[in-house]
Amino acid sequence: MSSDISYTTEEIAKMLKISKLTVYDLIKKGELPSYRVGKQMRIDATDFEAYKQRAKGVKTIPQTVSASSGDHSPTHYAAPAVNGMRPIVITGQDISLDILVKYMEKGISGIRPLREYVGSLDSLISMYRGESDIVSTHLLDGDTGEYNIPYIRKLLVGSSYMVVNLLSRNAGLYVQKGNPHGLETWTDLSRPGLRFMNREKGSGARVLLDEQLRLHGIKPQTLAGYELEQTNHIGVAAKVASGEADVGVGIEKAAAIVGQVDFIPLIEERYDLVMLKTADNMAWIQSLLNILRSGEFRKELQAIAGYDLSRTGEILYET
Known part of the structure; x- marks a missing residue:
């Protein structure tokens, strides 16, 4: 049943042929009801269909949002004080x-x-x-x-x-000690045979990588390991240091913490x-x-x- 089906923001963006940020804006404005499952936001199929009908000019019966289900309007609600704090x-x-x-x-x-x-x-x-x-x-x-x-x-x-x-801090590539593959620029990620370790969707390092791939005309699916994710910079650097990956994207400080991995600075991020x-x-x-x-x-x-x-x-x- 459609009431049992829900979509991620990525799926909604793909179906509507719009950007993910536009989907977030629709959610923020209250036009597309959503709820959170862990870190991920989801939209029920019934709410998605209702939004499409409204966009076509078809009147729909608005759903009542209970206090327990959460208000997704842009209004900010301060958390209650505890012991005056x-x-x-x-x-x-x-x-x-x-x-x-x-x-x-x-x-x-x-x-x-x-x-x-x-x-x-x-x-x-x-x-x-x-x-x-x-x-x-x-x-x-x-x-x-x-x-x-x-x-x-x-x-x-x-x-x-x-x-x-x-x-501000340097961001760039984690490579194995001595940089055996001679990686120096973003375009080097297009080399066949490299094993990559990625960050999770929504992280700054993931956005940095995806933007650089787009700007340099590199398709993500050509990176072996693009789908493999770590939830922090140290995790990515550690995978490269251990030899489980040849390269990853992150910040300089994590390379110093992990050790046994070299860092190639490519951009200063704010x-x-x-x-x-x-x-x-x-x-x-x-x-x-x-x-x-x-x-x-x-x-x-x-x-x-x-x-x-x-x-x-x-x-x-x-x-």
Whole structure:
């Protein structure tokens, strides 16, 4: 029965011949009801059919959304305070965020920072669904060469937000020690016989790879192992170091942590924070900016190899 069938956002995008970001925008606007299963959003077949009928101008009976099923409008709902401490959800996987949380706990009263370890695209999705307060992102738009802001503007339409730089860092290729295959550029990924290790969909590294493949005319299906995924940079680097893969995409710091793997830098990526400018959030946003710009915080990050802090704390975009 159609009521038992559901689709992923990728399947909806393919059926409608639109981009995945457009599907997310439809969900954000409430035009396409969705729900989350783990990290993945799904759309029931009945809701999809109703959307198509509405698009054709056929009137349908709107479904009632109960309080328990969740509201997918762009309105942000602050989590309830516990013992007078309001939870602040911070998404992302870089160690710099763990350091930031430590400073927030010490320097901002009335909040309780909580970490959620998800990729860049999923982080932005969680923000427009009202599930996070600060998201980190490093998403390359290949057509403009710009990081993050093109994606943020598409996903957070109608929202008031601020984009602040946390740091910049090198991204590129993990290769086996000594680089036996002589890999130097993105185009080298087209060489036959290379075994690849990928990141999960929605991660910044996965977007970086897919954009570079598109720009260089390389079909993903030609990469042996493109479908094999790790959920973090260290996992990819470790697979290359162990000889299970010849090459993977990630950041320089993970290569240093894993060891026994070489790193080929190909691009400097900007790692930014996005904060919704709601009435509840404005109470702590300025304090967070003060932390990012403080000498103490920057000094601690400087001790970590591979970080460029020249723009840390700079407001890059604001609505």
